[in-house]
Amino acid sequence: MSSIVGDPCLSCSQHRAQSLVRLGLSPDRWDYLVALAGNPNTGKSTVFNELTGLRQHTGNWPGKTVVRAEGAFGHEGQRVKVVDLPGTYSLQAGSMDEEVARDFVLFGRPDVTVVVVDATRLERNLNLVLQILEITDRVVVFLNLMDEARRHGIALDVPKLERELGIPVVPGVAREGIGVDDLLVAVNEVATGVRKTAPFQLDRYVDEIEDAIGDLVPVVEEVYPEVPNARWVALRLLNADEAVQEAVLSGELGQLSRDDSGEVHEPPIVSAREKLLSASVRLRWKLPSDFHDIVTQHTYDEAGKVAGRVQMHGIKKVGFTFDRKLDSLLTSPVFGFPLMLLILAVVFWLTIEGANVPSAMLATLLIDTVHPWLKGLSSLIGIWGWLDGLLLDGVYLATAWVVSVMLPPMAIFFPVFTLLEDFGYLPRVAFNLDSLFRAAGAHGKQALTMCMGFGCNAAGVVATRVIDSPRERLIAIITNNFSLCNGRWPTQILIATIFIGALAPANFGGLVSAASVVGIALLGIVMMFVASWLLSRTVLRGEATSFSLELPPYRPPRVLQTLYTSIIDRTLIVLWRAVIFAVPAGAVIWLMSNLTLSGESMAYHLVEWLNPIGLLLGLNGVILLAYVVAIPANEIVIPTVLMLTVLTGGLVGGAGPGVMFEADSLGATEALLRGGGWTLLTAVNLMLFSLLHNPCSTTIYTIYKETRSAKWTALATVLPLVMGVTVCFLVAQVWRIVAA
Amino acid sequence: MDTSEQSVESLAPLESGDLRLGDIPLQQTVELVNIDLPEDQAEPLLERGVLPGCQICPVRSSPSGDPIISVDGSLLALRRETADCLCVRLLTALQDVS
Numbered sequence: 001m002s003s004i005v006g007d008p009c010l011s012c013s014q015h016r017a018q019s020l021v022r023l024g025l026s027p028d029r030w031d032y033l034v035a036l037a038g039n040p041n042t043g044k045s046t047v048f049n050e051l052t053g054l055r056q057h058t059g060n061w062p063g064k065t066v067v068r069a070e071g072a073f074g075h076e077g078q079r080v081k082v083v084d085l086p087g088t089y090s091l092q093a094g095s096m097d098e099e100v101a102r103d104f105v106l107f108g109r110p111d112v113t114v115v116v117v118d119a120t121r122l123e124r125n126l127n128l129v130l131q132i133l134e135i136t137d138r139v140v141v142f143l144n145l146m147d148e149a150r151r152h153g154i155a156l157d158v159p160k161l162e163r164e165l166g167i168p169v170v171p172g173v174a175r176e177g178i179g180v181d182d183l184l185v186a187v188n189e190v191a192t193g194v195r196k197t198a199p200f201q202l203d204r205y206v207d208e209i210e211d212a213i214g215d216l217v218p219v220v221e222e223v224y225p226e227v228p229n230a231r232w233v234a235l236r237l238l239n240a241d242e243a244v245q246e247a248v249l250s251g252e253l254g255q256l257s258r259d260d261s262g263e264v265h266e267p268p269i270v271s272a273r274e275k276l277l278s279a280s281v282r283l284r285w286k287l288p289s290d291f292h293d294i295v296t297q298h299t300y301d302e303a304g305k306v307a308g309r310v311q312m313h314g315i316k317k318v319g320f321t322f323d324r325k326l327d328s329l330l331t332s333p334v335f336g337f338p339l340m341l342l343i344l345a346v347v348f349w350l351t352i353e354g355a356n357v358p359s360a361m362l363a364t365l366l367i368d369t370v371h372p373w374l375k376g377l378s379s380l381i382g383i384w385g386w387l388d389g390l391l392l393d394g395v396y397l398a399t400a401w402v403v404s405v406m407l408p409p410m411a412i413f414f415p416v417f418t419l420l421e422d423f424g425y426l427p428r429v430a431f432n433l434d435s436l437f438r439a440a441g442a443h444g445k446q447a448l449t450m451c452m453g454f455g456c457n458a459a460g461v462v463a464t465r466v467i468d469s470p471r472e473r474l475i476a477i478i479t480n481n482f483s484l485c486n487g488r489w490p491t492q493i494l495i496a497t498i499f500i501g502a503l504a505p506a507n508f509g510g511l512v513s514a515a516s517v518v519g520i521a522l523l524g525i526v527m528m529f530v531a532s533w534l535l536s537r538t539v540l541r542g543e544a545t546s547f548s549l550e551l552p553p554y555r556p557p558r559v560l561q562t563l564y565t566s567i568i569d570r571t572l573i574v575l576w577r578a579v580i581f582a583v584p585a586g587a588v589i590w591l592m593s594n595l596t597l598s599g600e601s602m603a604y605h606l607v608e609w610l611n612p613i614g615l616l617l618g619l620n621g622v623i624l625l626a627y628v629v630a631i632p633a634n635e636i637v638i639p640t641v642l643m644l645t646v647l648t649g650g651l652v653g654g655a656g657p658g659v660m661f662e663a664d665s666l667g668a669t670e671a672l673l674r675g676g677g678w679t680l681l682t683a684v685n686l687m688l689f690s691l692l693h694n695p696c697s698t699t700i701y702t703i704y705k706e707t708r709s710a711k712w713t714a715l716a717t718v719l720p721l722v723m724g725v726t727v728c729f730l731v732a733q734v735w736r737i738v739a740a
Numbered sequence: 741m742d743t744s745e746q747s748v749e750s751l752a753p754l755e756s757g758d759l760r761l762g763d764i765p766l767q768q769t770v771e772l773v774n775i776d777l778p779e780d781q782a783e784p785l786l787e788r789g790v791l792p793g794c795q796i797c798p799v800r801s802s803p804s805g806d807p808i809i810s811v812d813g814s815l816l817a818l819r820r821e822t823a824d825c826l827c828v829r830l831l832t833a834l835q836d837v838s
Binding site for chain 2: 089090092120121123124127152154292293296297300304324327328331333336427430431432434435438444468548549550551552553
């Protein structure tokens, strides 16, 4: 992304337009490094975007930034690199986020750490500030959401807070760019050393603890003379902090204070490091038994005291009433559930209906216009027939199909979903559904990732990062595939319309087929609960963690920015991955239809071989083969099925071996499929199998990237397949008995 | 959760007359005395502002009895089991919430 200099649309003051040069993505070199820390949902990412001109997505639910984002800006002729850390409530390194944030503040050696603080929740936010001040004294506090604080009747004495903390405190409203100027100045002053900070010191502990610290500090200073904050290191060691113990043992701790001259301190010898560790273990015996609680409580107490001293009360309270009224409706025991179903139904309806026209237009363009044009071009320049077939009929068509079927629904679903997210509705969905998830031994936030899965399972798997507990996160990852994704809706709708809608009287056909598709989606949700329950009773057994979810205030969604970010962040990334996987699939489909063995195509032999298994499951060989080659993308199942049916059934029609096509009308599709031996059972079982089979390769790859485990990836791949085969087999047997 | 363990946990403090957040009627503000949870489970609560000495008010409850509490100016959804582990103290005599 290029730099945006003095963009007139942004509500920036004259001064900032001159002094702030947004440099976008992370630079190779920089004059100083700024870390952005803060509690979740305090507007940290908004500050990041204001500074860098990047459009990092900012969702209105806790725990959005999980990986750290980097960007840069120029100010007063200096290049500044900014690292946006995950939002955390503390630096105890209890969760993945907290570990990332703490390690960066500790080992990333930022020149300045900016802590974004929610002015409406000062006490709990100060807890993090105090913890960071224990590690580094180069800190600037950005007191964000001052407007919300005012609305909630909270006034803060900023100069007093600045005196109490001994570091610069800048009040502002990041969403409107207010205070960003002053923040830049303060950051610059602290980074360049113009402004010296005199950070708040926590009170001393009781004597036993102070004695132990006093004994350990000299050892720390002896082993790691360059560490600036020996007291903090000693305290963490006494607290048996694993990350710090490891840093001591590996010698990494010494890198902490490496100065900018480029001189690297040799880590102390191994025996010295071990000496330090054993000294801390020995001293731990002298500590009171509730030492850990004392230390934790100590920071909270101090934060509470400071907050109490700077908050001015007695101001008339406004606001909240709208939030409370909306909440009493959206999380109501009576209306909560129906409203949720209604909202989700509207989202799906918008997606399916809205995608029809652009999908058809893309198909006309890419498949009906560009494809023949490319074919013409290739025959003109005389490319070999097989290469022409492989590239244009195989690879190109598969890719074109994926793009035209996948892009429009995703470009609608994700922005709409993101608007709901920005507004603050999603945590309420999690709350409404939590009791069901708890019964299944899963986490309430799985409701969010499940909803995301209706858009795309790969995106749903990534979204599980918001679940802290590794066990519950794995359950959410493994079961995400039970959400019927956008790529599978078109198959469901087509088959339901042809085979099931046709059973009803003409007027009700549409309704019946829509109901059957919704039924399949609901069955998916049921299966998701069943699978979660099974997993939490078997391989992922464990205690349900206590669930506490912050319900953020409703905030008006920013429509344009949401459109932009959700299309960039989610739609295009997912589409790109799908295209990458569609390319080899297209090649395979074409090759197996055109390579022959004793007079028949490979596809014919494969279908013949798969047919007995397919019939046992109430399907057929064509469908099974289509699902094998369509692992890269569910979107190409129907075109592949049609092509294979024509190819292997010796039927008239189609566009030639290996050339995927869609019939001109529903009637033509139906005639083709019935010609291929399809019955109502085939249709029903295809719908079931489309819901219950292995995830597409994009999702499998994403699962592997997220879990870093072949075992869990394999389980996530095989589990739905086994369930699908079982369900189809049972349905086929019962169906045949009843029919006979 | 192991049932036997749970019953021991919830019985002991009741004997000493402790009041749990789960027993508090909606809209009744109480003060948190103590969090009766293992440290790793108490930590997320502390971080979200549920600190001993703070004022908590259950504002709503889900059909299955899970409360939404108002604490330190924000709303927090809890599970019922968690609410039952929060020992609280009344600020005033119980209001008649009929």
